Amino acid sequence: MDFITDLLQNQVFVSAALGWLVAQVLKTLIHLILTKQFVAERMVGGGGMPSSHSATVCALATSTGIKYGGGSFEFAITAMLAIIVMYDAMGVRRETGKQGRVLNEMMEVFMNMGKQISVEERLKEFVGHTPLQVLMGAILGTLIAMAVMGV
Template identity: 45%
Template sequence: MGDASAINVPDASSSSSSTFSYFAVFYNYPLISAVVSFAIAQTIKFLTTWYKENRWDPKLLVGSGGMPSSHSSTVTALATAIGFCEGFDSSLFATAAILACIVMYDAFGVRLHAGKQAEVLNQIVYELPAEHPLAETRPLRELLGHTPPQVFAGGVLGFIVATIGQIIVRTVSNV
């Protein structure tokens, strides 16, 4: 019957069909760049906390906030890799770049201020008398957003990861 990992799917640009491999996602350079960049940023946060505070906090491997911004790193790596693949003059790169800017703005704008508000609200709840109905309220997460240096560091990390990925892709394709 054929290869179990491949199926025929209609091609959007024509009426013919093309072969699709489930494993093609593992060769998707923009996706790999974004995932690797995210993983590196989260690992840096985890190891930095371990080194500075001598404590293991596994939540940092998936949590938001901190240095560097994994959101900025991820979207910058994705946009840069798309630029390398499709061209920096392509509509796809323009879309990815604009979305990256929106994510980065949100990281140091809206989410940073939401974290500061959570800090104030937690302090208010902490100061409530014990008999108050909200005194036992679970604290809000405070580390939500990023400072501009954290966003910038994430962006630089994402650019570096995508650039190294591009060098690897070119080296492998020339072999």
């Protein structure tokens, strides 16, 4: 039980976890408002506004920087991790989503031609993020970390 208590008192961990949670809730609410449909998968799925990846790693890096200082190796590690994760979310993961969309459209064409393709074979299209989604996640994560750290 000491581990759980220690974890919940760890401001760096709480900042990152809260960054993820708030971003996922916002992402789900924004999707609900825009589409008028509640999709539970948005609570844990990737892609969408704001980026929970960015919110998580920016909250982690910001809280680490506040706690240990900008010159610490802890901050260097978390800042580099944040850069890599955000770059990946906008690059490789975003392209994967685009490819999923194109392949799903091709499967629709094949289905219309009479080919038997199950709906379960559809690829995920919400995978990566636009630069705006990453930026909003980064701002959200930074603000959450500052609030948790009392800055």
